[in-house]
Amino acid sequence: MSLTEKINSVCRSALEKGLVGxxxxxxxxxxxxxVHALVTKPDQIEETDPLMPYFPGNGADFVKKLTRxxxxxxxxxxxxxxxxxxxxxxxLTKLAQIQNENIVWMTFDCLGTVPRKEFEDKPIPGGDEFYADLNREDIRPLCATCDFVRTNTADIGFxxxxxxxxFVAxxxxxxxxxxxxxxxxxxKxxxxxxxxIQQKRNQNKAELYERLEKEVKGIDNLVKTFARCVNCHNCMTNCPICFCRECFFESEAMDFEGDIFLDLxxxxxxxxxxxxxGLFHLGRMSHMATSCVACGACEEACPEGIIVGQVFKWVSENVQKVFDYVAGRDWEEEVPLRTFREDELTEVTGMS
Ligand code: SF4
Ligand code: SF4
Ligand code: SF4
Structure with a gap:
């Protein structure tokens, strides 16, 4: 049985037996x-393929919609x-945006996905075709540098x-x-x-970070990196972790009188x-760096080809290190932004 059929036969049979709705x-x-879809009929499983190398956005966002x-x-x-x-x-479950009840979670070893723009005029290969070559390099930069091509936080792994x-339970x-x-x-x-595969991704990441240190670090480099930004906020809209119902950067708080603009x-x-x-990107970064999962949904959504996902991954990893935290690594670790410790960051606050 092919890889896709193996996963799909579980889905089909779970629906047929009424184990899931x-x-x-x-x-x-x-x-x-x-697209990510909620499929309820066994015969629709034919049209699905979780392994195909296409990233329409972060699927957790859809689960948030379904359960919030x-x-x-x-x-x-x-x-x-x-x-x-x-x-x-x-x-998102820890941040009270997903209600994790009556969900059976399944995940799989991920070979990555190809940038969506590559499929503007050609078909997306099926998962079986894609997984036939485990050494492929034609994947998104965030995939080529992925820290977790496998995770064990689901109920089932493939x-x-x-x-x-x-399958592993x-x-x-x-x-x-x-x-x-x-x-x-x-x-086992x-x-x-x-x-x-993970080792190769880790090497790629070390090379990427070395490059970002040279090309993005510092305010002048950062300004250059975001120079083509049209402030469309697609990166924010497509980020699963940016979930505020009302965004400060889209509110009237960003509108001022003409005199104030003149002064500025x-x-x-x-x-x-x-x-x-600049304020938008730095503000967004400060809001969600402790929870960024480096999925690159932001980068895929950027109309200007800005390496926004790579920058967020790099900055976020450094921020998470300060809190000895890795976003989404396990269910128990407390999210830094929701945890208050009197004695933390004493080296920054100067207080003990
Ligand atoms: S970032 Fe990692 S887990 Fe996500 S699609 Fe890419 S390889 Fe897969
Ligand atoms: S890489 Fe980080 S900032 Fe970009 S969409 Fe994913 S979680 Fe959001
Ligand atoms: S998606 Fe790209 S162009 Fe739009 S706000 Fe984000 S970085 Fe700027």
Missing amino acids: GVVTLRRTAENAA IAPPRNKKILVILRPCEMRAAVE LAFEDGAP YTETGKQFLSELGVEFSE VADDKFNQ AERRGGLRAPTDV
Whole structure:
């Protein structure tokens, strides 16, 4: 059985047996497009392929939409997410944006996705075709430098890199779910191919950070990096972690009287439009750097090709290190922004 069929047969049979009322997965909408979708009919599973190399946005955002007001009460849903999406789901649950009830989480070894613009005029390959070459390099920069091509925070893992591509149950819920479906699963997590691929991604990341240190660090470099920004806020809208219902940067607080703009222009030697680009990016960064999962949904959405996801990954990793935290790594670690410790950051505040 092919990789895609292996995952899809679990989805189909879970729907047929009524174990779940719906499956959240990637569904093809055209030869060159796919979306996250909630599929409720077994025959619709034919159109789905969670492994296809296409990133329409972070799927955790969709789960947030499905559960924020109330989680499904009567039936469970099976949610299949890539590791960076799963990490966002963990983070959003901790931030009270996802209600994690009646959800069976599944994740899989992720080989990455190709920039969406590559598919403007050609079909997206299926997951099986894509996974036939585990050494491929034609993936998004955030994927080539990914820290978590596998995560163990779901109930079920699909070890697509390993020989035989076994399912693994990480939780009792996962064990029960797979057992009820009669699906074989392994208790042991094989990691031979995973280790090789993760190692390569880690090397790529070290090279990327070395480059960013030279090219982006410092205010002048940062201004250059965002010079083409049109302030469309697509990066914010597509970020799963930016969830404020009312954004300060889109509020009237950013509008001033003409005299104030004149003063600003005089002090700065001129005022550029859009007026608040730097403030927007620095503000957004300070709001969500502790929870960024480096998925790159922001970068995929940028019409100007700005490396916004790479910059956020790099800055966020450094911020998270200060708190000894890694966003979405596990369910128990407390989110720094929701945790108050009297004795933290004494070296910054000078107080003990
Ligand atoms: S960032 Fe990592 S987990 Fe997310 S799509 Fe890319 S390789 Fe997969
Ligand atoms: S800032 Fe970009 S990389 Fe980080 S979580 Fe948001 S969309 Fe993903
Ligand atoms: S998506 Fe790109 S152009 Fe739009 S605000 Fe973000 S960085 Fe600027």
